Amino acid sequence: MNFFEHQDRARRKTKQLVLLLALAVVALIAITTFAAAALVYLSGNAEPQAYEHAHTFWSGTLHALSVQSFLWIALAVTSVVFLGSLFRFMQLGSGGRAIAEAMGGRLLLGQTTDPDERKILNVVEEMAIASGTPVPPVYLMEDDAINAFAAGYRPQDAVIGITRGCIHQLSRDELQGVIAHEFSHIFHGDMRLNMRLVALLYGILVIGLIGEFLLRSSRASSLVRSSRDKSPGGIMLVGLGLLIIGYTGTFFGNLIKAAVSRQREFLADASAVQFTRNPDGIAGALKKIGASSEGSTLHNEHAAEFSHMYFSQGVRLFFNMMATHPPLDERIKRIQPRWNGQLETALHGANTNTNKGSKTFGDETAGFAHAATPNTASMTINSGATATLVDVGDINGGIDINTTLQQIAQPTTAQLSYAQTCLNQIAPELKTASQDAFSARGIIFGLLLDAHAEQRNRQLALLSEHLTTSELQTINPIIHASALAAIHLRLPLIELSITALKQLSEAQQQDFLSCLNVLIQADQKVSLMEWAMYRIVLHNIRREQQPLRTRSLLEMHEDCQLLMSLLAYTGARHQTEAENAFAQASSALPFKQFTLLARTSIKLDVMDAALERLNQLKPLQKPQLLKAMSLCVMHDGKLHTAEAELFRALADGLDCPIPPQLQALPITTR
Structure with a gap:
């Protein structure tokens, strides 16, 4: 099962989850209605027909409430569950x-x-x-x-x-x-499904919490009221009923949670083996959990609420059917079929050596990353000034399209080794700077500096108008060190910096993005890599809801036409090359009328909106789009480093993580 199939499966599982929890709410309504009817019948306040036609307790209870009363109970239960879930969703609004x-x-x-x-x-x-x-x-x-x-x-x-x-x-x-x-x-x-489970189950639990509150309040009031006042007893009875109903609903909700979670743990284990190509790693971790005196049980009051999110079972259980994770021995057996059943003793101070003799990827010639050969297509970024499209990159390489699609969210051991090498090649001062929100801004500023000294000085002068003198003096060394980074380190530097940049407040983020716009628009030209870097930063630090994946590729004719036209012109030296690239892309798309747009009609602010819409494609529709994008940039059988990184940046906007394409990157040995 590949990345897109997993995404589609998660989407279908979410629908099944909503249906199951809807059935749980219906069951809650039924139980609550029956409990209320029984209470009313026994108190003698039921509808007259309940006593006229009742031959047994059950028949009397069934006639105790009017249709109107039933509807009010259904509305009350549904409202409590909905408002409780909404409250929990809002509490978890900041995400992980x-x-x-x-x-x-x-x-x-x-x-x-x-x-x-x-x-x-x-x-x-x-x-x-x-x-x-x-x-x-x-x-x-x-x-x-x-x-x-x-x-x-x-x-x-x-x-x-x-x-x-x-x-x-x-x-x-x-x-x-x-x-x-x-x-x-x-x-x-899986994460989004897990978050929804937390919120929806909390909504069901709220009924029990209300009952618990009523029980406590009735006990407190009974101590100060007259012995003739029977109201605390009634409140206590109602509270007890709600407590039983709420926790019964939570019990069945947890059964649903366990059933949804267990199978996904097997899939995650299998994916981990695919990622690392080392079954002994994850199997060894599971064995040490089994051998450890502490195991995987977490000591936190919220551990049970989030139990389905953990690597291993995080709470102690009385019933195996409530387990959110498969048994350890079953998980280990699936990873290592020949396992002899022996567990490993957890060794404190485990070996942390990371050197495995992996191939090293060297630096490019030091220098600024932007090429200077301008084209003439009129473009804009956001709502800013008109700018000119600039092509970048001159490193040849090759890449297989099918391999690229298979590697989405499936990095190989070679790519893990490459990541280690990249981290080793990044200058220590940049590595340190990427871990601080203030300094990480300087890394992004530096990546956007122009290759020409005159234009670079103009950019820095404009930047000084938006930063204080002390701020600029502090991050100036970081800006210049970042500008000298090799081309293949640009995306790793951005990826390292994103965590720190997320720590900026909304106001600070807006100021930061304004500075990026100033640097980009300083020369009235926008290179595709500048735009792509801006898109990556914006897409990953902006707080927004995940789009609904419900749209079909056939609905996206204009957006696809704009995206493929943009890519066709990226590496083309003349119109014929662009037309050939566009024709290659067209062969992978389901459109009958598909025409290359004129350069002058491609606007980056329009492209921004197009990417947002394309990100709403159903998961199984995205491989076709990515294949067309790959064919477009690979029309001449070559892939420049800048083209590979641009492709990855655009894929990031579609929430499709593309691992580094090693064939397109410079390799040196040391």
């Missing part, structure tokens, strides 16, 4: 961060000198760069158990949570297996 903080997690900062903390940050950074995604924030839970989770509504607000016991007791290979497992949940749409 809200879950991590509720679990007592502490955000790990890149400047940490703790060996365990540095080890996990390195593993997460490597996995993100190898996958072609921004590095998610990592939260540490001070718990001796071996466990972890990924949480968020979409990859852009995802976080990784991990226990101290996990990073302290597992080897680097085992940690890599655990993190690969969590990344699979991020890529495959």
Whole structure:
């Protein structure tokens, strides 16, 4: 099952989940109605026909309430569940961060000198760069158990949570297996399903919480009221009924949660093996959980609420049918069919050596990344001034389209090694700067500086109008170091910086984006890479809802025509090349009338809106679009580094993480 099939499966599972929980609410309404009818019947206040025609308690209860009363009860139960779920959705509005903080997690900062903390940050950074995604924030839970989770509504607000016991007791290979497992949940749409489960189950639980509140209040009031006042007893009875009903609903809701969760854990395990090509890593982590005295049980008051999110079972259970994870031995057997059943003892201070003799990828010749051969297509970015499209890149390479599509969210060991090499090649001052929100801005500023000294000085002069003198002096070395970074390090630098940039307040983010626009528009020309970098930053730091994936490719004729025209002109030296590239793209799309647009009609602000709409495609429709994009940029059998990175940037806007294409990158040995 590939990335898009996983996404489609998650979408269908969400529909099934909503249906199951709707049935649970219907059952709650039925139970509540019956309980209310029984109470009314026994109190003697039922409808007259209940006593006239009742031969048994059951028949009397069935006639105790009017249709109007039933409708009011149904409305009340539905409203409580809906408002409770809505309240929880709003509480979790910040995405994965809200879950991590509720679990007592502490955000790990890149400047940490703790060996365990540095080890996990390195593993997460490597996995993100190898996958072609921004590095998610990592939260540490001070718990001796071996466990972890990924949480968020979409990859852009995802976080990784991990226990101290996990990073302290597992080897680097085992940690890599655990993190690969969590990344699979991020890529495959499991996180959003998990977040919805939390909110919907909380809505059902609210009925029980109301009952619990009524019980407490009735006990308190009974101590101060007269013995003749029977109202506390009635309130207590109602509270007890709601408590039983609410927790019964929660019990069945948790059964649904467990059933939804278990199968996905097998898929995440399999994906982790695919990511790392090392079944011993994740299998070793599972064995150490089985051998550890702490196991994977988390010591937090919210552990049960988020139990379906963890790497391994996070709460102790009395009934196996409530387990959100398959048994450890079954998971290990699927990964290692010949496993002899022996568990490994968790060794404290596990080996953290990361050198595996992987091939090293060298730097390009130092220099500014932007080429200077302008074309003449009139373009705009956002609502700013008109600018000119500029082509960049001159490194030849090759790439297989089918391999590219198969590698989406499936990085290879070569790409993991490449990610390690990239991290080693990034200048230490830039690595440090990427971990601080203030300094990370300087990295992005530097990536947008022009190759020509005169234009570069103009950009810096304009930037000085938006920053204080002290700010500019502080980040000026970072800006210049970033501008000198090799072309293949540009996206890794952005991916490293995203986590820090997310820490900016909304006002600070707006100021930062304004500065980017100033740098981009300084020469009245916008290179495609400038626009693509801006798109990546905006797409990953902006707080927005994940789009509904409901649209068909056939509905997107104009948007596809604009996107393919843009790509066709990217590497074309003349009109004929652009027409050939566009024709290649057309062959993979289902449109009968599909015409290359004129350069002058391509506007980047229109392209922004087109990408937003294309991101609403159904998951199984996106491979066809990506294949057409690949054919377009590869029409001449070559892929320039800049084209490969532009392709990845556009795919990022479609929420399709493309790993680095190693064939298109310069390789050197040291």
